[in-house]
Amino acid sequence: MEGQKMTLSPSQNGARLDLIAAIKGLAAAENYFNSRQLGAKNQSTYRKLLKWYYRELKEDKAKALFQEMDHLQLVNTFLPFMDMMNLFMGLLQPEKVEKLVYEMDRRDIDLNLACYVIWAKNYVATDDEVRIEDVFLHTDFNSIPIQPTFAALALLDDSGIVVPH
Structure with a gap:
C-alpha cells in the first residue's frame, strides 16, 4: 500500500478541491485544480472552484471560470x-442577477427555488416591489412547490437577506 497512488474520480477530485480550499485556502485549491488533467475534471470539480470564487468574491476569476465551463458545455443547469x-449579490451588483436569469431563460434552463429567492432578493435590495411581482409572475409553480416559495420570499427582510424565524 505504501507508495501507491489512488486514482480519484472527477467528483472525488471536486470533493478534495473543496477540502483543500477549506483547509489550505483558495490558492492551494487553484493549484490543485490546475494540476488536474482535463479528464479528472467535470461539472462538479469546476463548480467547487466556482463556489470558492464566489465565497471569496473573486469576480474576475469567477467570470473566467464560468466562461471556461460554458466553453466546455458545463453550464447546462441552474447550478x-x-x-x-x-457572487453578484455578495459584490452588491444586483443588476447583474437579472441578466443571468434572462440568460437562463434564453438557454431554456429552469430556475430552482434558490434561484427565485436570489432573484427576488435582488429586487428587495433595490426596493423594487414591481420587479418582485415580476418574479412571482415568472415563477413556474409547476416545477417548484408554491408554499415553500412564498415562505422563503416572505422571510426576506429590507436588506434582502433571508431571515430565519
Whole structure:
C-alpha cells in the first residue's frame, strides 16, 4: 500500500478541491485544480472552484471560470448560474442577477427555488416591489412547490437577506 497512488474520480477530485480550499485556502485549491488533467475534471470539480470564487468574491476569476465551463458545455443547469448570482449579490451588483436569469431563460434552463429567492432578493435590495411581482409572475409553480416559495420570499427582510424565524 505504501507508495501507491489512488486514482480519484472527477467528483472525488471536486470533493478534495473543496477540502483543500477549506483547509489550505483558495490558492492551494487553484493549484490543485490546475494540476488536474482535463479528464479528472467535470461539472462538479469546476463548480467547487466556482463556489470558492464566489465565497471569496473573486469576480474576475469567477467570470473566467464560468466562461471556461460554458466553453466546455458545463453550464447546462441552474447550478453555475446560481453560483454567479450569489457572487453578484455578495459584490452588491444586483443588476447583474437579472441578466443571468434572462440568460437562463434564453438557454431554456429552469430556475430552482434558490434561484427565485436570489432573484427576488435582488429586487428587495433595490426596493423594487414591481420587479418582485415580476418574479412571482415568472415563477413556474409547476416545477417548484408554491408554499415553500412564498415562505422563503416572505422571510426576506429590507436588506434582502433571508431571515430565519
